[in-house]
Amino acid sequence: MSRRHLIPLIAGVVAAVALIGGAIATVNMGSDDAKPTAASDTIDGSRSPGDRADRGERPSPATSASASPSATASASPQVSKAPEATKSPTKKPSASSTPKSTGGTVTSTGTCKASYYATGSRTANGESFNPDGLTAAHKELPFNTRVRVTNLANGKSVVVRINDRGPFVSGRCLDLARGAFVTIASVSAGVINARYEVLK
Template identity: 65%
Template sequence: MILQKLRGFSATVALGVVLTAGVPAIVGSIAQAATTTLHASAAVNVRTGPGTSNARIGVLYPGDEVAATGSSINGWTPVNYQGRKAWVSTRYLAGGGYTPSTTTTSATGSAWTTANLNLRAGAGTTARVLATLPAGTEVNRTGKVSGDWAAVTSDKGSGWVHGNYLSASQVSAAPASTSSSVPTGNSAPSTVGTRYATTTLNLWTASSGSRYVGTVSKGTALKYTGTARGGRTQVVVKGAARWVTSAYLSASKPGSAASSASASGEGQATTTGSCLASYYDEDQLTANGERFNTNAFTAAHKTLKFNTRVRVTNPANGKSTVVRINDRGPYVWGRCLDLSTAAFSAIASTGSGVIPVRYTVLG
């Protein structure tokens, strides 16, 4: 009996040694305390269980703080995420003394906030708020980024802001609308000149929103009223006031030297290309002020005008979808589009995370 008990005790010790040896070295440091404050060292998914097969319920960005609630298990750490138990890959977590690394990029110079934006002491939502920058505030980007966060200087001091809410072009509050200044519907306001469509354009019913009533083809001559708002220009088509994307209007017909550049100065003259696309599903306000809807076919792009439609194709399977730009990002090298979950799922499995795509700007 004594020999059997000793043999059982030895087996238990041996099993404990095997389990400990199978855990990466970093787990040991995290496992020292039952509750530990950690920080994300890279953008990492937060999941319902310890493994990639479990549902994703959020994302931690570099520098974001999270509380570990226990020891790591097989490379996954249990954490308290927004009041619920969740799991994060241990390799992307660091101790409380973590300082977000930064890299120098070409994104320097002036930018404007597209919403009321917190200026923080560090690159993360847990960093102290230094000031609030109203929409339209001009800031200077230093070239340092950490994940989706950008280091800036402003008239309220230096700090970090979320890059999704910065625009390379000046942002100003829309003037109050009046029934006499901006006619809509079937009334025909006076026009001041002619502009030409440089691509197929949607005819929007208002200066904002997603409702349109048709298209005009590339090269169409459009009489315009001289009123521009929210990235759209008011035109008169068949006796009715409509709106078109300003970036795709030119003073000369397409094909001439004068119309070869984009009117917006934001690179929209290039209507096709290839890049990497990712997806996101965080509950947040998008850069144009909408509440993000993971089931809507929308996307984030760094410079395309809001409400621009883009056809995105997965060359691996030939599937394509059309999305509407309503957000800014992604701020990761090599990626040009961040799709909603619904849009990404239409062309690929979300398990892919990031895929190569072809895109065509439709206007």
């Protein structure tokens, strides 16, 4: 075979090897997708008494305090959260993963310190207390008032329903059920600076 015919043949073999190598590299890169990592949202209930409201001082309801704390909560308000930069396709859904409409006319607003609580069996309005619910305690707002609470440190917000009285610690105006608090802050924070908006 002459040199003139040999050069195109070598060039064709080199091109084929390059294409096969590129295909193998593409397959290898596609198999290294990010694996989901387990969330470490373990709730630590060992906060000092100074970091949570004193539930022993809140007014006791007329009904007995014998109901289980795991009883189902009534109508849950909606939760909204600032969109995340990246989302894992296998991430388990939660109330705060997908922003929902939290419409309503704002009738008043302000800033204050907000804490959380996770103990008790009955709320001041007589409901069974659900520590994982989207509810909160306030000293004066009428029961069933919806309030949007925004963590000023990260912009995350949650809409809660007032069904309890408190907090009974100076400088705080809201005491969120733990389930509402963890949607906007880590439980280790204990107390946050928050903006509240009372919704009509």
